[in-house]
Amino acid sequence: MFSKILIANRGEIAIRIMRACKELGIQTVAVYSEADRNAPHVQFADEAILIGDSSPNESYLNIDKIIDAGRRTNAEAIHPGYGFLSENASFAAAVDSAKLTFIGPSADSIRAMGDKAQSKIRMKRAGVPTVPGIEGIESLAEFKRAAKEIDYPVLVKAAAGGGGKGMRVVNTDSEMSESLEAARREASNAFGDDRLLIEKYLSDAHHIEFQVLGDQHGNLVHLFERECSVQRRHQKIIEESPSLLLTPKLRKEMGEAAVAGAKAVGYFNAGTVEFIVDPVAMKYYFLEMNTRLQVEHPITEFVVGLDLVQWQIRIAVGEKFPFTQKDFSQRGHAIECRVYAEDPANGFLPSTGKLLQYIEPRGPNIRVDSGFTAGNEVTHFYDPLLAKLIVYGENREVAIQRMQSALKGYVVHGVITNIDFLQDVLAHNDFKRGDVSTRWVETKFNWKPSEPSFESLIAAAIADQTIINRQSSITNSNGPDPFSPWKNPSGFRN
Amino acid sequence: MKIIFDQSAIDLSLNGKNYKAVLDNKTVDVEVIHSENGKVDLLIDGKHIIAYVSSDGAKRWVTVDGRTFGLNKSLNAKQRNVSHEHASELVAPMPGQVRSVNVKENEMVSKGQTLLVLEAMKMEIRIQAPRDGIVKELMVKVGQTVEREQILVKMENG
Numbered sequence: 225m226f227s228k229i230l231i232a233n234r235g236e237i238a239i240r241i242m243r244a245c246k247e248l249g250i251q252t253v254a255v256y257s258e259a260d261r262n263a264p265h266v267q268f269a270d271e272a273i274l275i276g277d278s279s280p281n282e283s284y285l286n287i288d289k290i291i292d293a294g295r296r297t298n299a300e301a302i303h304p305g306y307g308f309l310s311e312n313a314s315f316a317a318a319v320d321s322a323k324l325t326f327i328g329p330s331a332d333s334i335r336a337m338g339d340k341a342q343s344k345i346r347m348k349r350a351g352v353p354t355v356p357g358i359e360g361i362e363s364l365a366e367f368k369r370a371a372k373e374i375d376y377p378v379l380v381k382a383a384a385g386g387g388g389k390g391m392r393v394v395n396t397d398s399e400m401s402e403s404l405e406a407a408r409r410e411a412s413n414a415f416g417d418d419r420l421l422i423e424k425y426l427s428d429a430h431h432i433e434f435q436v437l438g439d440q441h442g443n444l445v446h447l448f449e450r451e452c453s454v455q456r457r458h459q460k461i462i463e464e465s466p467s468l469l470l471t472p473k474l475r476k477e478m479g480e481a482a483v484a485g486a487k488a489v490g491y492f493n494a495g496t497v498e499f500i501v502d503p504v505a506m507k508y509y510f511l512e513m514n515t516r517l518q519v520e521h522p523i524t525e526f527v528v529g530l531d532l533v534q535w536q537i538r539i540a541v542g543e544k545f546p547f548t549q550k551d552f553s554q555r556g557h558a559i560e561c562r563v564y565a566e567d568p569a570n571g572f573l574p575s576t577g578k579l580l581q582y583i584e585p586r587g588p589n590i591r592v593d594s595g596f597t598a599g600n601e602v603t604h605f606y607d608p609l610l611a612k613l614i615v616y617g618e619n620r621e622v623a624i625q626r627m628q629s630a631l632k633g634y635v636v637h638g639v640i641t642n643i644d645f646l647q648d649v650l651a652h653n654d655f656k657r658g659d660v661s662t663r664w665v666e667t668k669f670n671w672k673p674s675e676p677s678f679e680s681l682i683a684a685a686i687a688d689q690t691i692i693n694r695q696s697s698i699t700n701s702n703g704p705d706p707f708s709p710w711k712n713p714s715g716f717r718n
Numbered sequence: 719m720k721i722i723f724d725q726s727a728i729d730l731s732l733n734g735k736n737y738k739a740v741l742d743n744k745t746v747d748v749e750v751i752h753s754e755n756g757k758v759d760l761l762i763d764g765k766h767i768i769a770y771v772s773s774d775g776a777k778r779w780v781t782v783d784g785r786t787f788g789l790n791k792s793l794n795a796k797q798r799n800v801s802h803e804h805a806s807e808l809v810a811p812m813p814g815q816v817r818s819v820n821v822k823e824n825e826m827v828s829k830g831q832t833l834l835v836l837e838a839m840k841m842e843i844r845i846q847a848p849r850d851g852i853v854k855e856l857m858v859k860v861g862q863t864v865e866r867e868q869i870l871v872k873m874e875n876g
Contacts, residue, residue: 402832409817410842573811574839576866580772580779581756604813604838632784637756637772644785676726676787680780682739682748683758683769684789685721685728687780689737690753692773 225541226250226301229327230294231269233305234284235595236611237517238265241303244533253297255290257283259603264595271297278605284308287315291322301325301540303533307607310516311338327540329493329515336489337513341383341421343489347510350488352481355500355509357423359383367422368400374424380404382411383419388458390414393425428661429500431455432467432508434482435524437535438492443545446479447528448554450496450520451658454649456572456665461642462649463520464559465527468620468658469503478508483549485510493539494521494532503661519562519612522591526558526616557623558616561631561646563594565608568645569673574608575640577601585633589616589626602639610641624650645671723778723789808845808871810864814838819860821871825853833871836864851875 228251231238242252242265254269259278266272273293276282283289285308294302302319304310304327316331328334337343341359348354357378358370371378371394380403382390390411392403404420412418430453438444451467452460470478482497496518498511521532565575582598594611602608615630617623631647648671654660665671719730729740737748739762751766752759760767770781778789817835821827827847834856836843855872858864 406835406842413837570811573843574841576812580774581770583770606839608839634784635770635781636786637770637779637781638774640788641786647784674785676723676780676789677782677785678741678744679762679767680769680782680785680787681723681726681728681741681789682746682762683760683767683782684723684771684778684780685730685739686737686748686750686760687753687758687769687771687773688721688778688791689719689730690750690758691755691771 226325226537228253228297228299229301229303229537230255230290230297230299230324231265231303231305232284232290233303233308233310234260234263234265234606235609236593237305237307237519237595239268239595240593241305241533242268244531244537247531248534248537250537253293253299255284255293257605259601259605262600264597264600273297278603280308280605287312287318290315291318291324294319294324295322299324301327301537303327303536304516306514306516306519311514313338325540327493327536329491329495333489333491333495334515337495337515339383340381340385340512341419343513344421344510346488347485350484352485352488352510353508355423355426355511357421359421361422362419364401364404367404367420368397370422371397371400374422377425377427378422379425380407380420380422382407382415382417383421384415384417385411388455390420391458426500426502426509427663428504429453429502430467430469430660431460431498431511431662432470432478432501433496433498433514433518434479435518435521435532436482436486436491436495436497437530437532437539438486438495439539439545440492440542441544443548444483444487444491445545445547445549445552446482446497447524447530447532447552448479449475450518450523452520453660453662454655454665455662456568458662460520461562461564461665462559462646462655463523464557464620464623465523466554466557469501471506474501474506474508481508481510485513489513491515494518494536500662519609520560522593522612522614523558523560526589526591526614527554527556528552529555556616556618557620558614559623559627560612560614561627561650562609562642563611563613563634563636563646564642565602565610565636565639566642567640568642568671572642574604575602576604576608577639579636580638581635582637583633583635584611585613585630587626587630587633590630591615610636610639624656644673722792724792806848806851806873807869808833808848808873810836810845810866810868810870811843812836812838813866814843814864816858816860816862816864816870817842819856819858821853821856823853823856827851827853827873834858836870845870847873849875 230253252269254272255275275289309315313331313335316326319326392407394403408418435447452463454462496514499508501508584592591614615626746763749761772779776791814836817837819834832844851873854874
């Protein structure tokens with residue numbers, strides 16, 4: 225086993241990985257940027273190395289600085305988390321050359337799957353169904369011609385991409401120019417590669433992905449599906465496992481396709497094969513493979529009972545699986561809600577600021593993977609994910625009720641969050657029936673924030689009267705908590 | 719004592735050990751069981767309410783029963799009206815960097831047209847014309863970093 229691992233990430237995922245390390249008795253090294261000096265992931269690690277300015281290019285995306293931090297701290301392995309450098313083949317190769325172990329698949333597998341155009345061609349060859357589309361074209365005229373051929377609406381997306389970045393839905397010929405330009409720019413910024421491909425946009429499809437896990441001895445299993453159709457701006461906000469849509473037959477077929485696809489690129493470690501599923505024809509198509517740990521991995525951990533991050537580490541060390549496919553089954557139901565600092569009433573624009581209050585829910589089968597505490601600053605430098613709230617229940621109904629109750633106990637002040645929005649999605653009949661496609665939020669769910677309730681206005685007035693007003697008459701230099709919104713804690717009755 | 723949040727005025731008066739609160743012609747009795755940093759524990763007409771309340775200048779964050787509301791406290795009853803009929807200023811919805819400026823000064827633009835593009839948190843945010851009009855003044859350049867609420871473009875009705 226390794227004795228020390230560097231985690232090349234921040235926020236909730238850095239902490240989640242450190243937890244696995246601690247459980248396995250492994251020392252942890254955090255890296256951080258200027259903006260993250262006081263971040264929980266820095267405090268949670270055994271050692272922490274400042275690697276640069278707040279801009280990701282100067283810190284979390286800087287390969288040399290991260291490898292240098294690994295060398296200086298004598299780390300034996302580097303875990304990339306998700307996002308940032310996790311799917312960067314050059315990074316994986318650089319880690320190898322520095323005689324450190326990259327906790328993930330081989331650089332070759334990352335390269336093969338990272339290029340969305342190349343991976344589609346490989347999957348077709350491996351017999352995995354893919355979305356109709358055209359790869360390897362460049363000019364506006366070519367894209368327009370291709371779009372006519374496969375019929376609007378189409379999707380233009382980054383060949384090097386993932387995570388909803390560098391992706392645009394194009395509905396008509398006249399939108400093509402602006403969309404191509406925007407997708408190119410985003411692709412270039414996010415991945416340093418502005419090549420795009422085009423494919424048919426299936427407007428009413430479900431996004432269903434399969435977790436795969438392979439050791440370095442040729443064993444590869446799938447750990448069933450995650451239903452991720454509740455999305456906004458092509459990014460997931462609620463995920464669950466199992467999916468209501470899949471029949472046992474389709475589940476088996478897709479699981480086998482996921483394993484075949486991963487095997488075609490010699491895959492080992494944790495990965496996710498994403499499919500889109502046409503709910504009418506009940507047909508599935510390969511979308512892409514994410515060659516890393518996925519944000520929503522905890523729902524799989526609940527349903528199959530495996531710790532995926534521990535296994536990522538064990539696989540990297542060279543351990544052989546003590547299990548085979550038939551040892552796994554899905555038990556109960558798990559749901560994840562992504563709690564974002566964003567304003568659902570205003571185009572889901574990210575919201576920044578200092579967390580004045582931050583209270584997480586607790587209870588049986590409630591898990592919160594978070595990267596913030598009260599007093600932390602949510603900045604515009606990084607992804608606005610505050611935390612993931614994951615619940616488990618014996619069936620879907622129980623899991624939904626548990627999630628609704630857990631969300632009620634979540635208090636975040638200082639930034640606008642999507643908590644109320646999530647609550648209203650969970651309560652919607654379409655969600656209850658599992659009748660939600662990837663475009664449901666933008667086309668069917670016409671969400672409006674509720675007006676301040678009578679009780680909330682009365683409570684705010686009372687708080688003003690009993691606490692806030694008193695603050696001004698008292699010197700506020702000796703408050704016990706420097707981040708407290710109010711310096712005077714005296715109760716009304718005292 | 720009158721406390722005004724946005725369009726709602728709450729009249730609070732002491733009534734023995736409790737408060738009498740009037741809002742929208744509805745009168746309730748409020749007993750404060752406990753109040754501490756960021757949290758008040760109340761009986762409103764006998765119904766138990768736990769509310770989390772934070773303040774940041776005039777801004778209030780209130781969470782009751784899992785719902786969070788943002789309120790703005792008015793210092794006096796007269797609301798300032800800042801929106802003009804004929805001119806408007808478009809401000810940055812959040813801090814970020816100007817990716818592109820798609821229009822020139824004195825250019826006629828139509829409602830919904832993208833005037834400039836900001837990048838923040840790795841996303842593109844399009845600043846669009848709220849109505850048909852003329853770009854009166856461009857306040858920012860490509861590459862410039864902007865703060866939240868910073869004025870980006872001044873527009874005039876066409």
